[in-house]
Amino acid sequence: MENNVGGEVSRPGAEELVEVYAGWSRKRLVFLLSMSLGVAVVSVLALCVGAVDVPLADTVSVLFRGLMPGLIAEPSNPHYATIITEMRAPRIVLTVLTGVSLGIAGMVMQGLLRNPLVSPFTLGVSTASSFGAAMSIVFGTALFGTAYYTSFSILGMTFSFSSFSTVMMSFVFGLCSIAIVLFLTRDSNVSRSTVILSGVIISYIFQAGIMFAKYASDDDQLREIALWMMGGLSNVTWSTIVIVLPVVLVCGIYLEKLSSDINVLSSGDDVARNLGIDVRKLRNRGLVFSTLITTVCIAFTGIIGFIGLMAPHICRMLIGNDSRYLLPASALMGAAILLISDTFSRVVMRPEELPVGIIMYIIGGIFFIWLVCGKKLGDRA
Amino acid sequence: MRFEIKGLGQGYGDRTVLEDVSLSAESGEFITVLGPNGSGKSTLIRTICNVMSPRQGSLEIDGRAVGGMDRKELARIVSYVPQTCASFGYTTVFETVLMGRRPYSEWSYSEDDIRKAIDAMKVMSVDGLHDRYVSNLSGGQMQRVFIARSLAQDPEFYLFDEPTSSLDLKFQLESMNIMRSMVKERGSCLIVALHDLNLALRFSDKVLVLKDSHVYDFGPVSEVITPRMIAEVYGVRADIVENERGRYIQPYDYIGTVPCDL
Numbered sequence: 269m270e271n272n273v274g275g276e277v278s279r280p281g282a283e284e285l286v287e288v289y290a291g292w293s294r295k296r297l298v299f300l301l302s303m304s305l306g307v308a309v310v311s312v313l314a315l316c317v318g319a320v321d322v323p324l325a326d327t328v329s330v331l332f333r334g335l336m337p338g339l340i341a342e343p344s345n346p347h348y349a350t351i352i353t354e355m356r357a358p359r360i361v362l363t364v365l366t367g368v369s370l371g372i373a374g375m376v377m378q379g380l381l382r383n384p385l386v387s388p389f390t391l392g393v394s395t396a397s398s399f400g401a402a403m404s405i406v407f408g409t410a411l412f413g414t415a416y417y418t419s420f421s422i423l424g425m426t427f428s429f430s431s432f433s434t435v436m437m438s439f440v441f442g443l444c445s446i447a448i449v450l451f452l453t454r455d456s457n458v459s460r461s462t463v464i465l466s467g468v469i470i471s472y473i474f475q476a477g478i479m480f481a482k483y484a485s486d487d488d489q490l491r492e493i494a495l496w497m498m499g500g501l502s503n504v505t506w507s508t509i510v511i512v513l514p515v516v517l518v519c520g521i522y523l524e525k526l527s528s529d530i531n532v533l534s535s536g537d538d539v540a541r542n543l544g545i546d547v548r549k550l551r552n553r554g555l556v557f558s559t560l561i562t563t564v565c566i567a568f569t570g571i572i573g574f575i576g577l578m579a580p581h582i583c584r585m586l587i588g589n590d591s592r593y594l595l596p597a598s599a600l601m602g603a604a605i606l607l608i609s610d611t612f613s614r615v616v617m618r619p620e621e622l623p624v625g626i627i628m629y630i631i632g633g634i635f636f637i638w639l640v641c642g643k644k645l646g647d648r649a
Numbered sequence: 650m651r652f653e654i655k656g657l658g659q660g661y662g663d664r665t666v667l668e669d670v671s672l673s674a675e676s677g678e679f680i681t682v683l684g685p686n687g688s689g690k691s692t693l694i695r696t697i698c699n700v701m702s703p704r705q706g707s708l709e710i711d712g713r714a715v716g717g718m719d720r721k722e723l724a725r726i727v728s729y730v731p732q733t734c735a736s737f738g739y740t741t742v743f744e745t746v747l748m749g750r751r752p753y754s755e756w757s758y759s760e761d762d763i764r765k766a767i768d769a770m771k772v773m774s775v776d777g778l779h780d781r782y783v784s785n786l787s788g789g790q791m792q793r794v795f796i797a798r799s800l801a802q803d804p805e806f807y808l809f810d811e812p813t814s815s816l817d818l819k820f821q822l823e824s825m826n827i828m829r830s831m832v833k834e835r836g837s838c839l840i841v842a843l844h845d846l847n848l849a850l851r852f853s854d855k856v857l858v859l860k861d862s863h864v865y866d867f868g869p870v871s872e873v874i875t876p877r878m879i880a881e882v883y884g885v886r887a888d889i890v891e892n893e894r895g896r897y898i899q900p901y902d903y904i905g906t907v908p909c910d911l
Binding site: 278279280282285286288289379382384525527528529531532534535536538539541542543544545546584585588589590592 | 695698699700720721723724727728729731734735736737738739740741743744745747748749751752754755756757760763764767768770771774776777779780795798802
């Protein structure tokens with residue numbers, strides 16, 4: 269997008285500039301459409317691979333035969349339908365939703381705090397969620413008694429109380445972390461650095477809690493905590509999607525509505541206030557909704573790092589910093605990165621499965637080295 | 650339109666920065682705020698544009714309390730360019746100037762908004778930089794971009810905090826001329842915090858001088874900027890010299906001692 273750096277600048281006419289702006293919008297829309305198509309294609313390919321490979325034609329048959337029964341032949345193996353619709357499809361959908369959520373949350377938090385290194389991790393959300401999960405795993409019996417080992421049904425779906433408690437505790441503590449950050453920074457004149465610092469402090473306090481839970485746990489519980497904190501997308505059912513999808517949709521749409529104001533915030537708090545933005549309200553709402561969209565996913569998946577940092581960065585470099593386009597682009601980029609990583613984690617040691625968090629840490633670490641060496645952080649705030 | 654500021658008090662924590670500041674500004678006036686470092690010029694500008702809520706006193710536009718006005722309505726009346734502006738990452742000059750149209754738009758910008766942003770870029774000669782990232786510009790170029798954003802905002806009152814501090818001599822004069830023409834041709838009102846007494850002397854209609862949190866003087870430029878004011882407020886002995894090109898200040902000595910850490 270940028271040209272003429274340091275060189276002689278020409279003075280374009282007004283009509284030319286109108287066309288330039290329209291061209292940027294077109295380029296961004298094309299990028300969003302291409303990314304959507306890419307995520308759809310990768311999703312279908314991800315459905316094909318796993319412990320048992322399903323041929324692409326059979327996958328397409330399972331997915332679309334219901335829509336066009338006369339045109340598409342039946343799958344060659346009747347078990348393929350079960351493998352795809354009951355085992356892989358919910359996982360792929362949750363992977364996409366988690367990538368979308370983490371991409372959006374990272375982009376919104378970075379925009380609100382004008383810091384390219386902010387993510388749900390930096391603000392303590394992930395650590396607080398881990399603390400909640402660890403507490404449930406280690407102290408579940410003490411907290412809930414024998415009920416911890418029971419199951420229950422809601423709307424025809426069966427949940428084990430132990431899983432439910434882990435999900436709920438991680439969700440609640442994830443939200444608690446942002447509530448504490450907002451409480452500590454409730455003064456209207458507080459700087460964005462203080463918000464970030466509060467998140468880091470909260471993160472350390474919850475980290476101490478996790479260490480205590482690990483210290484108090486037995487071998488099985490310790491392994492369960494470790495696996496939860498590595499992140500994973502196995503054992504997903506459609507009931508998970510029923511819970512996650514509406515939250516991601518509502519939060520995503522609401523944050524997109526705020527995106528135009530987030531743009532203005534990039535010029536500084538004072539300028540944003542002068543341009544009619546209630547900065548404190550915008551920052552609080554943005555942080556709460558981006559935390560909500562994060563915690564609802566990581567409560568089910570465990571900790572999946574770096575998506576919230578990588579996806580917005582990559583998109584910012586490709587289509588610029590206009591949050592109206594950057595938000596959906598980061599969502600799609602997050603989905604694409606997580607889909608590819610999760611698919612890799614499923615096939616690299618098959619039939620065993622590697623926790624996707626490990627893959628993400630490797631990719632994220634390499635990405636960060638590239639960012640730091642290439643000085644591509646691009647912040648001047 | 651008339652901006653009326655009465656008995657304004659402002660501060661940070663326990664520190665009082667402004668006390669009992671009063672002034673009035675009308676459309677078609679160029680008002681400069683002068684004072685030594687730390688006298689409260691920037692705080693006054695921030696308070697007038699409601700970026701900071703006043704601790705005491707009242708701010709009214711045509712008899713309406715500024716605090717009670719809708720944020721977007723106020724943004725259409727008052728624009729503000731701070732001393733230093735932030736720019737996050739990959740935001741272009743065009744997009745930055747277009748932000749000035751935010752008070753008139755919702756989620757997207759109309760063609761009218763885009764054309765007004767283009768006009769503002771052309772006035773400040775930054776249209777050639779339209780696709781450059783703001784974070785990659787020089788301080789002077791950035792300052793012109795932020796003034797252009799303020800022009801795109803198309804308000805009645807412009808509040809600028811040291812708008813020429815990063816500009817070279819030519820752009821200082823050019824920017825001040827543009828501001829002057831905004832006052833004379835468009836009937837806008839400018840309230841500008843400045844350090845350069847010569848620019849204030851040359852371009853202002855009225856001058857407000859701050860000293861020790863209070864208003865030292867407020868009135869027409871020729872009555873306020875005097876060798877006595879310069880000596881009492883800045884601690885500098887100066888002559889005001891007049892020739893065929895106008896009046897200018899020639900400092901020749903300072904009063905007292907300069908702190909040794911300078």
